[in-house]
Amino acid sequence: MSLPPKLDPPTRTLLGPGPSPVSSRVLKALSLPVVGHLDPEFLKIMDQSMAMLREVFQTKNRLALPMSGTGSAGMETCFVNVIEPGDSVLIGVNGVFGTRMVDVAERCGAQVDAVQAEWGSALDPQQFRAALAKKKYKLTAVVHAETSTGVLQPLDEIARLVHENGSLLLVDSVTSLGGAPVRVDELGIDICYSGTQKCLGCPPGLSPVTFNERAIEVIHNRKRKVQSWYLDLSMIEKYWGSERIYHHTAPISLNYALHEALRIVLEEGLEASWQRHRQVHETFVREMHKLELEPAVAESIRAPMINTVKIPERVDDAKVRQRLYDEFNIEIGAGLGPLKGKVWRVGLMGHGSRVENVELLAKALKQLI
Numbered sequence: 001m002s003l004p005p006k007l008d009p010p011t012r013t014l015l016g017p018g019p020s021p022v023s024s025r026v027l028k029a030l031s032l033p034v035v036g037h038l039d040p041e042f043l044k045i046m047d048q049s050m051a052m053l054r055e056v057f058q059t060k061n062r063l064a065l066p067m068s069g070t071g072s073a074g075m076e077t078c079f080v081n082v083i084e085p086g087d088s089v090l091i092g093v094n095g096v097f098g099t100r101m102v103d104v105a106e107r108c109g110a111q112v113d114a115v116q117a118e119w120g121s122a123l124d125p126q127q128f129r130a131a132l133a134k135k136k137y138k139l140t141a142v143v144h145a146e147t148s149t150g151v152l153q154p155l156d157e158i159a160r161l162v163h164e165n166g167s168l169l170l171v172d173s174v175t176s177l178g179g180a181p182v183r184v185d186e187l188g189i190d191i192c193y194s195g196t197q198k199c200l201g202c203p204p205g206l207s208p209v210t211f212n213e214r215a216i217e218v219i220h221n222r223k224r225k226v227q228s229w230y231l232d233l234s235m236i237e238k239y240w241g242s243e244r245i246y247h248h249t250a251p252i253s254l255n256y257a258l259h260e261a262l263r264i265v266l267e268e269g270l271e272a273s274w275q276r277h278r279q280v281h282e283t284f285v286r287e288m289h290k291l292e293l294e295p296a297v298a299e300s301i302r303a304p305m306i307n308t309v310k311i312p313e314r315v316d317d318a319k320v321r322q323r324l325y326d327e328f329n330i331e332i333g334a335g336l337g338p339l340k341g342k343v344w345r346v347g348l349m350g351h352g353s354r355v356e357n358v359e360l361l362a363k364a365l366k367q368l369i
């Protein structure tokens with residue numbers, strides 16, 4: 001074969017639903033010398049990353065580690081480790097990722113009930129109350145920031161109702177972690193997974209997860225083995241814990257990148273990061289209003305890091321997004337499912353959550369719509 005040319009990807013301003021822009025510090029970490037996955041220096045890095053993940057998840061959980069694989073690997077990790085065939089699971093569905101959780105839970109053999117809400121609305125705690133009053137669920141799962149719609153789900157009341165039922169609470173924080181408070185311990189979230197490529201400002205490829213002792217006990221008391229060898233936490237915790245037993249070769253360079261990305265988040269401070277995401281989101285709403293692009297989600301439930309705006313009837317959705325790529329090197333996201341063609345999704349996440357990016361996009365859109 002003739003050799004393809006050397007890679008030369010464009011430098012995009014990533015304002016889509018993820019991946020988000022990666023800072024030069026994190027890119028530099030990716031090019032550090034690769035060491036072995038049991039090298040004493042790497043073991044130190046692992047411990048430091050776990051400690052930083054605990055901070056970011058706001059938890060004292062022993063088990064907080066990055067699974068190898070993207071956010072979906074984190075999602076599968078949470079379900080396959082806890083669920084056994086026949087278990088009852090309740091899932092909130094108001095977008096793509098709630099729908100995906102139902103699919104994953106069903107593949108584990110769970111009996112799944114769903115609390116539904118229209119895409120673009122929040123899940124109603126009263127519907128959880130009604131469902132939880134009828135049945136005891138082993139696990140209840142909700143998405144915190146539904147990336148397909150831009151809704152930030154209020155969690156407090158649902159968390160309380162789930163615990164009254166005795167169910168474990170699982171929260172998807174793929175898009176929210178680092179950009180909005182997730183409060184794992186305060187809310188009593190038993191199981192939580194995230195992704196690296198959103199508000200943590202790292203390339204895709206790892207999925208931070210955390211399980212509290214109650215959830216770990218459920219794993220240790222399983223009747224049968226976890227059906228996924230690769231995602232079996234009872235083995236993975238022996239590599240990340242004091243035993244250091246080889247399970248799979250950790251993606252060393254990505255772990256370096258996450259380590260640096262977490263250092264950046266904590267250097268800024270979690271509160272400051274949440275505030276920055278909120279302020280940049282507010283600037284975005286103001287700037288889009290000037291262009292007659294209005295938010296698609298009610299103000300009280302808008303996720304600051306993933307913004308959906310309604311596309312005016314006169315505007316050609318695909319053409320504008322293509323021209324943003326071609327003429328401005330900017331990526332934004334299309335609508336999905338029932339929102340296809342109706343909204344744009346603008347990610348202002350992590351290193352990308354900056355007023356300059358809002359201004360850049362506003363200037364470009366002014367010429368295109």
Ligand SMILES: Cc1ncc(COP(=O)(O)O)c(C=O)c1O
Binds near residue numbers: 070172204
């Ligand atoms: C809320 C949410 N959950 C899960 C996922 C799946 O993550 P990944 O695409 O990294 O596998 C995503 C990805 O965008 C997401 O936004």
